[in-house]
Amino acid sequence: MKTKDIVLISLFAALTAALGLIPQIMLPIGVPITAQSMGVMLAGAVLGAKRGSLAIVLFLGLVAAGLPLLSGGRGGAAVFFGASGGFLIGFPIGAFVIGFLFDRHRGKPPMLMSILYVLVGGIGVVYLIGVPWLAEVAALPLEKAFIGSAGFLPGDAIKAILAAIVARAVRRALPAL
Amino acid sequence: MLDLYIPGQSALHRLAPGWKILGLLLAGSLLFALDQIGFSLLLGAFTLGLYALAGFGPHQVWTQLRPALWVFALIFLAQVLFVDWRVGIFVIIRFAVLLLLAGLLTLTTRSSEILDGFEKGMAPLRRFGVQTEKVSLAISLTLRFIPVLAAVVQEVREAQRTRGLERNLVALALPSLIRTLRMSEEISDAIDARGF
Numbered sequence: 001m002k003t004k005d006i007v008l009i010s011l012f013a014a015l016t017a018a019l020g021l022i023p024q025i026m027l028p029i030g031v032p033i034t035a036q037s038m039g040v041m042l043a044g045a046v047l048g049a050k051r052g053s054l055a056i057v058l059f060l061g062l063v064a065a066g067l068p069l070l071s072g073g074r075g076g077a078a079v080f081f082g083a084s085g086g087f088l089i090g091f092p093i094g095a096f097v098i099g100f101l102f103d104r105h106r107g108k109p110p111m112l113m114s115i116l117y118v119l120v121g122g123i124g125v126v127y128l129i130g131v132p133w134l135a136e137v138a139a140l141p142l143e144k145a146f147i148g149s150a151g152f153l154p155g156d157a158i159k160a161i162l163a164a165i166v167a168r169a170v171r172r173a174l175p176a177l
Numbered sequence: 178m179l180d181l182y183i184p185g186q187s188a189l190h191r192l193a194p195g196w197k198i199l200g201l202l203l204a205g206s207l208l209f210a211l212d213q214i215g216f217s218l219l220l221g222a223f224t225l226g227l228y229a230l231a232g233f234g235p236h237q238v239w240t241q242l243r244p245a246l247w248v249f250a251l252i253f254l255a256q257v258l259f260v261d262w263r264v265g266i267f268v269i270i271r272f273a274v275l276l277l278l279a280g281l282l283t284l285t286t287r288s289s290e291i292l293d294g295f296e297k298g299m300a301p302l303r304r305f306g307v308q309t310e311k312v313s314l315a316i317s318l319t320l321r322f323i324p325v326l327a328a329v330v331q332e333v334r335e336a337q338r339t340r341g342l343e344r345n346l347v348a349l350a351l352p353s354l355i356r357t358l359r360m361s362e363e364i365s366d367a368i369d370a371r372g373f
Contacts, residue, residue, distance in 0.1 A: 001311060004365040010315045011357050014322030018330045018353075025344060035346055042354065058315055065291035066181045066283040069323070074244065076181050076283030077198075081205060081275040083248045136209075138252040139268045144259050148251065159346070166350045174358050 005051055008177070012043040012055035013062070020071035033155035034071040038163050040091045041122040044098030045114070045167035046177065048107060053096035060088060086133020090126035097121035108171050114164040122160050123153070182287045189231040189285045194294040197282050204278055214267045221274040224281065231285050241280035242273055249273070292316055314368075325360075329353050 016039030024034050039059075044052035059069065068075035080088060098121030102109060109117060127149065135145035171177070184190075189197070204220060228238055249269045256265030296316070299309050333352045334343055342348040 078279035
């Protein structure tokens with residue numbers, strides 16, 4: 001890995017932390033939406049599979065080490081054991097899948113494909129790990145755990161579409177990444 | 178650097194981070210493997226003893242649990258509706274014990290110590306071609322970048338507020354991102370120039 005790759009990985013880890021500082025926006029259905037998971041989607045879409053997932057692993061490593069970098073100032077080892085721990089574990093894998101799909105188009109898939117890819121990695125993969133985890137921790141049947149998480153789906157879908165738009169614009173502005 | 182650590186002189190504060198992490202992982206696995214309320218209660222009592230040993234009072238225990246209260250309420254409600262209220266109580270006790278234990282690690286260990294522990298723990302990966310000095314570089318760069326990027330995001334927010342766009346996530350993320358990426362070139366040149 002070149003120095004530039006290390007710098008990009010660190011910058012996206014830091015950007016994901018910085019996006020957690022933007023106050024939550026309340027959706028009309030009463031579910032908060034944070035900008036932080038956009039950092040995860042953007043890391044995969046802009047940096048590709050390897051660098052994107054490493055950026056998120058690095059971010060989560062700092063959270064686990066006790067820095068309050070998750071949105072709302074949360075951090076420490078406890079967040080990984082909490083109800084949303086599985087969603088956190090799903091973040092780097094989701095970033096990897098987004099990056100993998102984007103890499104197949106050299107980082108510039110057509111608009112609709114970009115949105116689809118971010119939805120698959122940023123929501124599909126993340127929920128695939130997060131929901132069974134929630135079911136296990138809360139000792140709930142899988143479908144009930146899913147219903148409990150479904151309130152976040154509209155916000156996540158909005159973020160996925162925005163992340164795809166932003167990633168394409170970034171690739172256009174800075175083709176050599 | 179911002180840290181959730183609370184200074185102290187107790188045996189728990191002085192214990193090497195590796196042992197604390199190992200203990201946490203072991204206790205967490207046992208909680209789910211044994212799956213018995215007796216064991217959860219026993220470990221809960223033991224954990225409260227550890228809080229006392231570390232010099233933390235009931236206030237600190239409450240501080241650890243407070244953010245999770247609404248999750249407890251939701252889980253209990255779901256359990257009452259779909260499964261059994263007794264299971265609900267068991268799940269919440271187990272959950273609370275886990276959060277308290279993990280919180281204890283964070284409260285008694287500086288994040289810099291845990292990061293050092295990560296770096297040491299990665300040493301065996303050298304054999305598989307992982308360049309651990311690059312991992313250390315990435316960690317220290319990120320710690321340096323977080324305040325820089327927080328400032329970038331804040332500046333972009335203020336600029337967009339004057340345009341009435343502060344609730345528009347694209348208008349926030351795109352300029353922040355482009356400014357971030359433009360920095361990367363200069364920073365990596367600067368690091369290479371210093372012969373890393």
